[in-house]
Amino acid sequence: MAEALFSSKNQKILKDGMWDTNPITFQILGICSALAVTTQLKAAIIMSLGLTFVTAGSNVVISIIRNYIPPQIRIIVQLTVVSALVISIDQALRAYMFDVSKQLSVFVGLIITNCIVMGRLEAFAMGNPPWKSFLDGLANGVGYSAILIAIGAIREILGSGKLWGIPVIPELLYTQGYVNNGMMVLAPGAFFLLGIMVWIQRSISGYKENS
């Protein structure tokens, strides 16, 4: 039985990953990178693209071979696939965007340990066909990206008065005594923003504890 590419079930997979079970605000995964690479919008976007690529890609690959993976060694198989993707991204960044690569430093490599990637592989790709797994990986990547980019933008504006490296806070404000918020450049600032994001997302999506 052929299922339409965007049947209502598949739409739900997309919506779940992006909103209802958003990896950051609902599953509270991937917090480490959300704190580390969000001081600037640019870094946050590159990181988001990288993670979305890896989650979607590894989900597809693992889903294709899921029936041939012996359960005892499935983690190491998953890791091999994920590392292959992560290394190719890392090399691509180094070749074409060296500055960004330096700025993201170890965090590109650390996508491999990002709980979202492994979480989706274990929870979804191991039991679903490739197309669904691709949608799931994509949706979770996009959900992660949305939060990351929002935090990156807010932190860059409040912390250094810029957006994408361009000053956005008018000079007039500074002469009137406005000062950049030093906490937004530090990890605690990201923590508070993350908390606010979780708060907002959960009150809109109607999340209830233990429901």
Place this chain on the structure above:
Amino acid sequence: MQFLEKQLKKVGQLFERGRPLEKFYPLYEAIDTFLLTPGKTATRAPFVHDAIDMKRVMIFVVIALIPCILMAIYNTGYQIELAKGMGHSFWGVVTIGLVKVIPIIVVTYLAGGFWEVLFAVTRRHEINEGFLVTGILYALTLPPTIPLWQVAVGISFGVVFGKEIFGGTGMNVFNPALVGRAFLFFAYPAQISGSTVWVVDGYSRATPLAVAAATPKGASVVQALQEAGYNFSNMFYGFIPGSIGETSTLACLIGLAFLLITRIASWRIVAGCVGGLLTMAGLFYLMQGPDRLSFFGLPPHWHLVMGGFAFGAVFMATDPVSASATNIGRWIYGFLIGLLSVLIRVVNPAYPEGVMLAILFMNAFAPLIDYFVVENHIKKRAKRQLR
């Protein structure tokens, strides 16, 4: 008084269920019970009748703060006059102090009150006098030269993240006033401590703690302080630069006496703080030597009157919500606050004063201390039972 009561009742009808202003009932209720004795009686058990409810407790703390507030106004004016080098008449000094201090307090209450009312209205909670205390405590811990927009940002953070996200009054893990101050401390460090604070017309004066921390190795701290114009008595009375309300140890002691007589503050916490401070400062004093920080050589009792220690120990550490609740726990909690304050003050060059961080840190541990005290008690009782 009767006229007031009648008018309030009349207005109050508008806030009843089903009336146009129903949503703002908490606001009306707050004003009503603030001005008059609550007319409502409990409809369900327990029917405990006590004159000292939360509202009275909070008002007593505000009363205890009056010496500090008065001193804050006078000393702020005095320091500014001193910096400008003008002759100071009493009323001139008070006027200048009022002009500096009142805007800070007003902005604190407006910004903090906005969040307080917003959360009370959406959650249908009561608004209580706890906010009066938080607001004034927060305002008194700021330097007088702080920009007013930062005052508003700090108290907003303190009220929302220090109190409301935990569920409001009585549920907060940390002291909301200190959370607000800590936010400013890390977000805008240049405006809250360091060399640009207390600049009046280009004239700046280092606080005693800054002088003590900057004393070169091998020199005497006491001498350095005295050369900068500080001695034990003027630090005790509080005629020194610092955060507006914290300078006078004497004013804090008067407040402490009031809080102890009315049995609102725990004497164990305050005694613990003093004990911890003297212990740590005493240890440093014994360890002093030519190759150590000269701050080590400060006599322990001088630590008591410097910086915000007295203010923090009397008004912040004793906050019944965020402090330990068992008697032994209170000793430990207070003792560690005193100890950490001196440790941060003396050894950490990045933070001139350690009281704020020490109290916040111990706030986090207060429940754990209580847990072990209670567990220990249970164990002892169980052993006695077996014999």
